[in-house]
Amino acid sequence: MSETKALEDFRRDADAWFAENTPKDVGFMLPLTFMEVGTQQQFDFLRDWQRRVWEAGFLGAAWPTDYGGGGLPQAYQDVATEAGKRAGAPIMLNAIGLNWTGPLILDIGTEAQKAAYIRDILSAEAIWCQGFSEPEHGSDLGSAQTRAVRDGDDYVITGSKIWTTQGNFADYMILLARTDGAPDSRHRGLSFFLSPMKIDGISTTPIRKLTGEYGFTQTFFEGARIPADCRMGAEGEGWKIAVRLLEYERGARGGQAGGHVITDQTPDQMIAMLRRLAGGNGAIADPLMRDELVDILMDYRAIQLNRARSAIAPLVAEAPHSLPLIEKLVWTEFMRSMNQSATSMQGAHGAYYVGDEAAVEDGLWQRAYLNAFSATIGGGTSQIQKNIIGEHVLGLAKDGGGR
């Protein structure tokens, strides 16, 4: 059987599976993004959903079979991911495991780490969270102050992390902590840990988000003891590993398990919504609105073209890193701005939010706009992305902050 034929069959199977298994109406609000997961009900449902997708072979299809993957070429997983999106399937819950911790472990982890963690990431048996940001150090991640002090076969962790997505549900955390005694040694003093969460000395407090719901947590470490073999890489190599992890997180490096972890609105959906609001024949007549929609459609097209162009060697020959590095900034800012336009174009309807009968599409666009900030702030803010692009793509001198 030819490769293309096999892939076509796979696509058909994936479409059929998602058509049959995608839940129609679960009776409660399904999160748009893995960062919106708040209630136990949402968590339980999504955990079960992810396991089913994995069991069906549509998650981790390109990961090694030794650790629960499908051992297929990447194109298969891409097809499966697209099929899930097309079907309007719920998101994958274990995003931090699937899309950044997993690929990192497969990339630079030990055999023991791969054997211990990868399968459970895919099955959602073990949920991962990320302990990078701290109350006093967010963008300036290299200055993180949480301490890991070696004591025999353990490290003793003290300090606090914050904005921990799924912190109250997680079984493990990728933790960046300071193993060096000198408080001002910055990057060089950091080490990287694959830390258990459900142990004595670690507690989480949910934080209320701008949407009014509870979501991410502040995470406290009060002398928590974790085995020394939780450390990934050597002591003091944590910064290097964290930077590599962020490349997976921002999509600048491939190898993710796949499955969509964010349900993105599209300009087509937005236009359909506006046509329904317009009533009559659905014509969009307002010239200013039309002009704004042209911008939105052009920018959306540009993003798709950028992605496709980054794989066409002659068209990126002079600066191969540029398109992957601008992707996060351009995409997340686009989503924020499109959702903002979608709410403002609802006129007086824009006043209503989720739960009100008068809200357009149950407040989806208002909710999507507010949630869009999770991507323009999380994973390195847009301003920090601009520093990175300015320095690493354009070759400009480092920011004055003295990093």
Add this chain to the structure above:
Amino acid sequence: MSGALISIGETEADLLGVATKFCAEKAPIEAVRRWIDDAQGFESALWAEIVSLGWTSILVPEDAGGLGMELGATIPVVEQMGRRLLAAPFTAVTASTALLVRVGGGEALLPRIAAGEIVTAAPLSTPFMVKDGTLSGTVGLILWGEAADVILAAVEDGNRLSLIAIETKALGTGALKRESLIDDTRRSASLTLDRFDDFTVIGALDADVVGAHQLDRALLEAADMTGGARAAVDVAVGYAQDRVQFGRPIGSYQAIKHGLVDVHIGAEKARSHLYSAAHLYGTGEGEVSARMAVVQAVKAASEAADRAIQFHGGFGFTYDCDAQLYRRRAMLGAALAGDVRQHRQRLAELLLDE
């Protein structure tokens, strides 16, 4: 599969490689400055090299001795010329060739173009009036008109529009007059005729052909501006790396750094739209992709060169600073590409109504 929005063929990729190298080598900024001071505005020897590379044959049909390719194939060449501010009648000749192919009836001219003769076209929106079989009036914005061997123009007879060709050696002295353009790296002329009858009719012009020709020209200008946008970003980045104020390179300040990232992203978007248009031009998706390429190129080139001037400080206000060359070339480009507002209005119709 043909469904891709963007792709590049092997021939086009080769052309891009050769054009990138050629334009960088042949049009260093000192040469550009030299051409600005030259009356003709370009070097005949360089034009001969361009012709010998076969670039003027790209659009010429095979039976007339050319390669018979689509307009999209010329995009890499025009982009790289725009990037280096290279002065040559290439874009004008390319647009004229495409026009002759569209109209038909230019069999005698096409082999001459392949051989390097300069055929340029007056804007079709400003026809000469026909009276008793002769032409009178003045038409401007004829690119490289003084250097041209042949000028194509629209003529209006009653309500019939036709395309005609005029051999410039048949013109009286003073008929062609150099115009003062916003862009010093290019040349244009006005042509004044008074009961002139020494012209050849090429064929009838209908609204479709006129519209298609205007879009051809707009797309070529988009390519020139997309190259220019890249170069303007690079020029500004270079200065931001070197210039030190308050003890630090100015590029370390975010007001500069983030501004440069914004225009860099604009230039990347423009390039994606451009090569999508080059790929899709002539298909059902061609018009949308071409108009998007034009709108984004105007925006990217204007903003990049605008910031390039500002980020050079006082030096940016001088004629010696190259930033103005890109800004002014993009101003001409935008004018030649047609009003951006109209492109946007048409895009709204295509995307929202049809």
